[in-house]
Amino acid sequence: AQTVTQSQPEMSVQEAETVTLSCTYDTSENNYYLFWYKQPPSRQMILVIRQEAYKQQNATENRFSVNFQKAAKSFSLKISDSQLGDTAMYFCAFMKHEETSGSRLTFGEGTQLTVNP
């Protein structure tokens, strides 16, 4: 079974600054996806970024980028130029990369990020 751990329950950052959220996972699988989702107060879960384990290049999406360390089983999210709208709960999630195993996402506990003006 896979486990995902987010060791930072809460974080805060000043607007326009950079913040990094940590995530570690445990798996015996070799092919998998990792995701970061954000859940603002509206409770709508929004996909922020994804990383395929077989790709060495770290994924980036505008102000969001990841640092994927496969050997260390670490998957951190960096948010640059933080904006007030980035205030949300952020979840790290794991999914096996096999169509036969389906789409089961395993989530971490979440990190509540607050961006201060």
Add this chain to the structure above:
Amino acid sequence: KAGVTQTPRYLIKTRGQQVTLSCSPISGHRSVSWYQQTPGQGLQFLFEYFSETQRNKGNFPGRFSGRQFSNSRSEMNVSTLELGDSALYLCASSLYPGREQFFGPGTRLTVL
């Protein structure tokens, strides 16, 4: 393209009743997954449907069930509701199993 829709958005039931929640996936998406979110247990996988078949099931009692229709819309049912079933129920759709998932706004179920 419209996102994932879930109905109803809010629901209040009493213990012992049953409830049915509905989810319409993004157009063209054929896989639908359901998750339960509670403050104590976090986000937990309930089940996944693809081509009207349940492919995966999480560790939930048999009171939780679901189905998928030929148009990929899905419903989940909870029978004999318990107080602990109070939660946000999230539906997610993907093109196929094993692909990235996009979530709906959720149904907030309160059991009194």
